[in-house]
Amino acid sequence: MVMDSTKRARKAAALRGFPPHGLILGGLSETVRLAKGSWIEAPSAVQARIVNGAYLRVGAFCNLNGGTLNNIVVGRYASIASGVVTGTHEHPTDWLTTSRAAYYPELYGWDKLAAGAEAPSIHSRKAYYPESCPITTLGPDVWIGQGAFIKSGVSIGAGAIIGARATVVKDVPPYAIVVGTPGRVLRLRFPEPVVERLLRVQWWQYSIYDLFDAPMDDITRALDVIEDHVSSGRLAPFEGLVLRDEELTDLPAALARLEERPLALAN
Numbered sequence: 001m002v003m004d005s006t007k008r009a010r011k012a013a014a015l016r017g018f019p020p021h022g023l024i025l026g027g028l029s030e031t032v033r034l035a036k037g038s039w040i041e042a043p044s045a046v047q048a049r050i051v052n053g054a055y056l057r058v059g060a061f062c063n064l065n066g067g068t069l070n071n072i073v074v075g076r077y078a079s080i081a082s083g084v085v086t087g088t089h090e091h092p093t094d095w096l097t098t099s100r101a102a103y104y105p106e107l108y109g110w111d112k113l114a115a116g117a118e119a120p121s122i123h124s125r126k127a128y129y130p131e132s133c134p135i136t137t138l139g140p141d142v143w144i145g146q147g148a149f150i151k152s153g154v155s156i157g158a159g160a161i162i163g164a165r166a167t168v169v170k171d172v173p174p175y176a177i178v179v180g181t182p183g184r185v186l187r188l189r190f191p192e193p194v195v196e197r198l199l200r201v202q203w204w205q206y207s208i209y210d211l212f213d214a215p216m217d218d219i220t221r222a223l224d225v226i227e228d229h230v231s232s233g234r235l236a237p238f239e240g241l242v243l244r245d246e247e248l249t250d251l252p253a254a255l256a257r258l259e260e261r262p263l264a265l266a267n
């Protein structure tokens with residue numbers, strides 16, 4: 001599905017209007033539709049190219065800078081560098097052929113061209129290959145380095161780091177640093193008791209701007225401050241404005257609605 005030039009121009013103009021609302025959505029410039037249930041929470045920057053028809057969920061405060069994304073759920077505060085690829089389709093490895101023509105005979109209309117009147121009978125005999133692009137999950141505060149490849153369906157735990165050029169084909173535990181091909185855990189970002197505290201506190205449910213009296217560069221003291229704020233009821237979870245799939249596929253209309261009634265991002 002391609003956009004005509006008028007639609008493309010309207011969409012490009014709308015995309016320029018979102019940053020004041022906390023949304024940078026350049027990655028959607030060629031995306032005509034998103035799967036039902038998709039959403040993006042503001043503020044967030046989605047500059048990675050989003051594949052047409054993708055299932056996409058992106059939490060607030062993400063910086064998805066480059067590469068290509070498809071069928072992915074991204075937790076808050078995640079960062080994706082340029083050249084990252086995830087959401088590629090798997091082909092069968094143990095069939096007669098790996099070619100999509102075997103399970104998608106209508107590919108480019110080849111069924112009608114090559115099989116003619118036999119095309120309907122071919123469809124009725126085709127084998128079903130369902131799991132070609134399962135959903136990939138990135139936890140909150142995940143950072144993916146330049147040029148990494150993440151196999152579709154992998155889950156990357158909260159706070160994990162994927163090194164530049166890594167090839168990730170298996171799930172990654174929270175707060176692990178993974179490098180290489182195939183990806184291997186280099187170490188955890190913090191000692192295990194600290195990781196357990198981080199997973200208990202789930203600081204990403206708050207706005208980072210409510211946490212600035214916690215020293216960012218001293219994890220133990222930061223957790224002390226956040227835990228203290230939580231127990232004294234001084235922190236309220238952040239709830240960002242959410243644009244859903246139907247709005248994300250009609251950006252000019254979504255922008256018009258926002259400009260009519262701007263929604264405050266702060267709690």
Ligand SMILES: CC(C)(COP(=O)(O)OP(=O)(O)OC[C@H]1O[C@@H](n2cnc3c(N)ncnc32)[C@H](O)[C@@H]1OP(=O)(O)O)[C@@H](O)C(=O)NCCC(=O)NCCS
Binds near residue numbers: 081161164178180
């Ligand atoms: C993974 C990363 C965060 C690790 O940083 P670090 O903790 O400072 O790691 P070090 O440089 O101390 O390296 C530790 C070991 O991991 C190896 N290593 C580090 N990064 C690697 C990578 N991307 N691929 C393969 N091995 C890597 C080092 O060779 C070293 O191995 P050794 O112990 O056998 O000598 C970093 O190297 C990286 O890849 N950053 C991504 C940067 C990026 O893509 N930025 C884009 C802008 S968002």
